[in-house]
Amino acid sequence: MKALCWNGVKDLKVEKVDDPKILNERDAIVKVTMSSVCGSDLHLINGFVPSMQAGDILGHEFIGEIVEVGPEVRQLAVGDRVVVVSIIGCGECEYCKDELWSLCDNSNPNGILQKKVFQYPTAGIFGYSHLFGGYAGSHAEYIRVPFADHGAFKIPDDIPDEKAVFVSDGVPTGYMAAEMADIKPGDVVAVWGAGGVGQMAIQAAYHLGAERVIAIDSVDYRLAAAATHSKAEVINYRDADVLDVLKESTGGRGPDCCIDAVGMEANSTGIEHYYDRTKQFLKLETDRPAVLRQAIAACRKGGTVSVVGVYAGFADKIPLGLFLNKGLTMRGGQMHGQRYVPLLFELIREGRIDPAFMLTHPTPLRDGPKAYELFNGRTDGCMRAVIMPQQATEHIAGAPSLINIVDKENAVGLPVCE
Amino acid sequence: MSRKIVKNVGTTERIVSIALGAYLGYNGLKNLRYQSVPALLASGYLFVRGGLGYCPISRWLGKKDIHNPAINVKAVMTVNKPREEVYRYWRALANLPSFMPHLHEVAEIDERRSHWIAEMPGMGGKIEWDAEIVKDEPNELIGWQSINGSPVKNAGKVQFYDAPRRGTEMRVIFSYHPPAGGLGTAAAKLLNPLFKGVIENEIYNFKRVMEAGEIPTTDGQPAGKRTGKLKLI
Incomplete structure (x- = not known):
């Protein structure tokens, strides 16, 4: 089969590889019909996540059809249309039983190796470096899904592919971000990052009772999408002092809940940006925590900072004095997708969450490298490019048409937060 | 010096040390110059090392006696299953190969004795031995050791404790020693640090087999061309 492989920093290649096989009794093989790019892939592509090896197949947000099941698979059958959660959970350990799936004790084959870095092993993730198990990813015609009964969910007939695919990762990550933010009715929520996860966090925040949600980013088309599709007020941090604007617009209190949906490659302005860039280049810090700093600084006293943007290791100048003296609560985590999927199907059906607008670029597998370029460069209105490995041609029959994202010129008149 | 010297250089190595010492000494003395001094000092050191069978440098590097290196692996883990079940699975020693692939087979001869067949790195094939359970306190402790010869x-020893609401806490010690004296080299080869890592992983597999019913793997999955090495940093 064909698969999109990581070949080195900013070097992706579509290669011919072997078809996957059932390796354990609880495995299933899924024929991939849609496999989305994700912001967290960019950390691998840009070389900020360690333990990648040339030949690794990327991709972790996908749907498809079951074509083979292992002898111990009970809930699934060949032909089932499924969405597979990006994170792999065994379903039997203490953490899975507590529905903390991304902390699974048993799904990471390299758990001992990972322990040396993180002290404790965490769950395996598809296509997400060898520290997270070294599992082959979903940008391929077929993928092997371990512990399939727990990770693969049958998609209800009335939920179309272009919504279901994001239930794999983007929607549950955004939902969990909002849930961890401990939103109470009337709260003002600030979300840094208006990419896929940020958009879903905004929609989930409204669902969980937020009065106002404010999105912060620098890419105009993403802010436009946050305003039009997710109904947020927006701040472009290149045009405004974020802390001032947030304070001004909340009666001097600051937002009650702050969500970091950006993570380790945060951009910022002025000297702070060059400071972090230099330190990261010299490997004196692995992560650029500009958003985390700003979220801690902006949050109202006693508020909550919720972190779902991916961090890999160490970062500097985190304002812990503010964190302590303002009495903040800080929570973070990779999403526990298996916990949320049935609920998310329900919310999507009711229209409370709608991720379909994020599918801006349906892409055949062979154009995968190009799709990541668009996505990495935040160009061409790209929210998420979705690889369709079963479609060979440039023109994808039956794929959702490009959704018309409001461009920069039309962005005038957005509900800019001031 | 009244302290007894503990030999930490094996017989073969002592012979090599003396031969090398003689060679360096001969060359150094043959054309004696200032430049020969380091070679002569080294020669002297090798003679003493070979003669006494004791090497301070080896000692400093961690080799304290001839019997080293041995493999001692300690592990602690929590298994989300009741103590009785966890004890029972380990006590049936024939189960060990299901999570420790380096053990080819463990056959129970009777209540206490068992026959072990293992495949080990550097040994070129299987080795076998008999072991007996030397301590068995149901649901609390199992201890075993290979019999003489x-x-x-x-x-090895495994202890089981209750972890309220979380199943069973386990302490495991697993050790391999080449027999004292004699038969050195072949057995010593297996006792490399890599093997220690293998054992550590295999002990952790016990938890995976007990809880998930399988050992997670990626062996045999597809990948593109491995044109570079895995980089941890």
């Missing part, structure tokens, strides 16, 4: 001395 085994090509490799193996011993």
Whole structure:
């Protein structure tokens, strides 16, 4: 089969590889019909996540059809249309039983190796470096899904592919971000990052009772999408002092809940940006925590900072004095997708969450490298490019048409937060 | 010096040390110059090392006696299953190969004795030995050791404690020693640090087999061309 492989920093290649096989009794093989790019892939592509090896197949947000099941698979059958959660959970350990799936004790084959870095092993993730198990990813015609009964969910007939695919990762990550933010009715929520996860966090925040949600980013088309599709007020941090604007617009209190949906490659302005860039280049810090700093600084006293943007290791100048003296609560985590999927199907059906607008670029597998370029460069209105490995041609029959994202010129008149 | 010297250089190595010492000494004395001094000092050191069978440098590097290196692996883990179940699975020693692939087979001869067949790195094939359970306190402790005359001395101990709401806490010690004296090299080869890592992983597999019913793997999955090495940093 064909698969999109990581070949080195900013070097992706579509290669011919072997078809996957059932390796354990609880495995299933899924024929991939849609496999989305994700912001967290960019950390691998840009070389900020360690333990990648040339030949690794990327991709972790996908749907498809079951074509083979292992002898111990009970809930699934060949032909089932499924969405597979990006994170792999065994379903039997203490953490899975507590529905903390991304902390699974048993799904990471390299758990001992990972322990040396993180002290404790965490769950395996598809296509997400060898520290997270070294599992082959979903940008391929077929993928092997371990512990399939727990990770693969049958998609209800009335939920179309272009919504279901994001239930794999983007929607549950955004939902969990909002849930961890401990939103109470009337709260003002600030979300840094208006990419896929940020958009879903905004929609989930409204669902969980937020009065106002404010999105912060620098890419105009993403802010436009946050305003039009997710109904947020927006701040472009290149045009405004974020802390001032947030304070001004909340009666001097600051937002009650702050969500970091950006993570380790945060951009910022002025000297702070060059400071972090230099330190990261010299490997004196692995992560650029500009958003985390700003979220801690902006949050109202006693508020909550919720972190779902991916961090890999160490970062500097985190304002812990503010964190302590303002009495903040800080929570973070990779999403526990298996916990949320049935609920998310329900919310999507009711229209409370709608991720379909994020599918801006349906892409055949062979154009995968190009799709990541668009996505990495935040160009061409790209929210998420979705690889369709079963479609060979440039023109994808039956794929959702490009959704018309409001461009920069039309962005005038957005509900800019001031 | 009244302290007894503990020999930490094996017989073969002592012979090599003396031969090398003689060679360096001969060359150094043959054309004696200032430049010969380091070679002569080294020669002297090798003579003493070979003669006494004691090497301070080896000692400093961690080799304290001839019997080293041995493999001692300690592990602690929590298994989300009741103590009785966890004890029972380990006590049936024939189950060990299901999570420790380096053990080819463990056959129970009777209540206490068992026959072990293992495949080990550097040994070129299988080695076998008999072991007996030396301590057995149901649901609390199992201890075993190989009986005299085994090509490799193996011993181990597992203790089980309740972890309220979380199943069972386990302490595991697994050790391999080459037998004292004699039969050195072949058995010593297996006792490399890599093997220690293998054992550590295999002990952790016990938890995976007990809880998930399988050992997670990626062996045999597809990948593109491995044109570079895995980089941890």
